[in-house]
Amino acid sequence: MTAMTRRTLIGGAAAVGVGALTVGVLDGAAEAATTSGALPANVDVVVVGGGISGLVAARQVARTGRSVLVVEARDRVGGRVLNHRLGTGDTIESGGAFVGPTQDHIIALANELKVPMFEEYVDGKSVYNSSGLLGRQEYDGTVPPDPLILPDAAVLQYQLDQWASEIDVDAPWAHPRAKEWDSQTLGDYIRKNTVNPSGIGNLINCWTQPGFGADPDQLSLLFVIHYVACSGNETNKGTFERNSNTADGAQERRFIGGSQLIPLRLASQLGSRVALNAPVTRIDQNSTHAVVRTSRGAVTCKRVIMAVPPELSRAIQWGPDLPAAHRALLNHMNMGDLMKCDAVYDEPFWRADGLNGFGLSDHGAVRAAFDNSPADAKPGVLLAFVGGSTWKQYGLTTLAARRSAVLQGFAEMFGEKALHPIEYVEHDWTKERWTKGAPVAIMAPGTLTTWGRELRKPHLRTHWAGTETSTYWTGYMDGAVRAGQRAAREVIALT
Secondary structure, three states: OOOOOOOOEEOOOOOOOHHHOOOOOOOOOOOOOEOOOOOOOEOOEEEEOOEHHHHHHHHHHHOOOOOEEEEOOOOOOEOOOOEEEOOOOOEEEOOOOOEOOOOHHHHHHHHHOOOOEEEOOOOOEEEEEOOOOOOEEEEOOOOOOOOOOHHHHHHHHHHHHHHHHHOOOOOHHHOOOHHHHHOOEHHHHHHHHOOOHHHHHHHHHHHHHHHHOOOHHHOEHHHHHHHHHOOOEOOEOOOHHHHHOOOOOOOOEEEOOOOOHHHHHHHHHHHHHEEOOOOEEEEEEOOOOEEEEEOOEEEEEOEEEEOOOHHHHHHOEEEOOOOHHHHHHHHOOEEOOEEEEEEEEOOOHHHHOOEEEEEEEOOOOOOEEEEOOOOOOOOEEEEEEEEHHHHHHHOOOOHHHHHHHHHHHHHHHHOHHHHOOOEEEEEEHHHOOOOOOOOOEEOOOOHHHHHHHHOOOOEOOEEEOOHHHOOOOOOOHHHHHHHHHHHHHHHHHHO
């Protein structure tokens, strides 16, 4: 990881209020999203889900003059993207936050909506906290300088990158070795092909737990290879380094004012085309139309776009039922277990100590830490991703015990000052009824090769959006934008 300043503003000046944004390309004046009352009886397209993917799809449909309605179960838009206002008045993200190189679609959308970005702070050294003989180490670069881990890490990264370069992101199941890779977990592969499987396995946990909300033993090797391959675009091959890094990687930048400004401004443009508090219970379809039934009434339409996590799609009643293969796919796509824990301080004290706020640990509640401070570094914020088996250990305990464990993890990395925050914030995505986990639906062995072809296949009049259906940056905001745009193109062509 190359040291570089992280205070650069990208994409414009300070964020403007949501209310200042006009609809422009739609109808000139934004009405508020509706939270109660009857829904329109008929529209051309119903979009299920008011996250980034659904809102992008709805806006693209609306721009063609077709009528569209977004039905969202929550009382807010954003899905897995959620801002949190600190006691200081500053904003951090409780959900998706980071963007980086080759994530061209989310960056272009943010620029259009005048949501500026700033670069994550990376000046100084990172910290690796080992329970072994080496103990705590400060280091430069990407991989901790542990001689027991470095050889295996280098070989594993090379191998994942090589395989990812061979994968067709549209059809990973078509690779000649797809069934071989999909017959084992990433954990299986590590145990069979490394010199120090426990050491490298512990380090890989620091990547899979924040990135998938899961451990290597829960993830198909083919799924992981495809995930790495998705960390690019049409002209740049995906790599492990781009996926996992801060500088020049997927964690390179954040949004001034928080990432939820993007769906909020999209919803402002759509206005009353967004219906909140409207969970979908049933979708009926025939050769001429579809009927989407919600808690606020039924809407008849020509096409439906599903832009919700797979677990929610399978909970809806379908008439006729989903094809057996597609239902099987949804039944094998469960959300990861993840929560975000933030400790807030008067200032980012670790920077004065020559540290950049990034840390990895092979034990404890904080397996991966980031500097989550706002752009002006006031206040200082440390972020811990608590996912996978670490979530199972700490997410099910009491708030007081978890807070203590998280602060202890920060203190082991950044010093005793970390024990004394002015505020502690956490958000457990497993407790979100309309998400059921985060950050992405994961796939165990056998899923992609058996049912992967169903991912984007329409069911009668229903088309599939959501970040899980994207061919690039699946699981990220960029993937959500891409999937929404693709689904919109599909229904526009048929409506």
